[in-house]
Amino acid sequence: MREQEVSAASFRQRVLALVAQVPAGCVVTYSQVALAAGHPGAARQVGGVLRGLSPREAAVVPWQRVVNARGGLSTYKVGAGELQRALLEAEGVRFDAAGRLDLARYRHLFA
DNA sequence: GGTATGACATGGA
DNA sequence: TTCCATGCCATAC
Numbered sequence: 772m773r774e775q776e777v778s779a780a781s782f783r784q785r786v787l788a789l790v791a792q793v794p795a796g797c798v799v800t801y802s803q804v805a806l807a808a809g810h811p812g813a814a815r816q817v818g819g820v821l822r823g824l825s826p827r828e829a830a831v832v833p834w835q836r837v838v839n840a841r842g843g844l845s846t847y848k849v850g851a852g853e854l855q856r857a858l859l860e861a862e863g864v865r866f867d868a869a870g871r872l873d874l875a876r877y878r879h880l881f882a
Numbered sequence: 883g884g885t886a887t888g889a890c891a892t893g894g895a
Numbered sequence: 896t897t898c899c900a901t902g903c904c905a906t907a908c
Contacts, residue, residue, distance in 0.1 A: 782905060801890050805904095816905045818889035823906075837889080845889045852889090 782808055786820045787828065789881060793836045796862045797879035798872065800840050807881040818845065835859055836879070842871040 785808040793799055801814035810816070821834045835855040839845045846852040856866060866872050 805890090810904075812891085812903050813905065814890045815888060815903065816890090819887085819904090819906060820889095822889055834889085839890060840892085847889050855889090 782810055782813065782816065783820045785809065786817050787832050790821075790832050790834060790837055792881070793833055793879045795833070795836075796864060796877070798836045798838050798859070798864065798874070798877045799879050799881070800838060800874070801845075802840060803878075803881065804837060822847065838872065838874075840874075842874040844870070 786804055789804050789807050790799070801817040802811075804817045805811060805813040808817075817837065821832075821837060824832065824834060835858040844852050844855050846855055856870075859872070860866065864872050864877050
């Protein structure tokens, strides 16, 4: 999606476009996505968008690369958390004993 | 069009 | 550093 199209899209569309930009092996926080989408403070809605992803969208958008500010996973669906962690580890992201990843190391910054 | 909801963030204890 | 309460705001009903 081009930048013009992104700016004209709804918050939901922007979130999907932004998350799609995150390269493998990197992650971003909900607040980062909200800010980049032009709605600072709407971090909660980022989760709301990902919550309602259709199976087809979930297959295209790397939703597993979106984590909370503590570097932890916040998936609400039982099982999704394990899947998310497995996907990230497959991309080279390591988790510590507390189940959190090193944001300072894996965080992706939007342009 | 109003109300309820929620995959978060942040500050204080 | 962890736990609780409060604020925020687009979506879904």
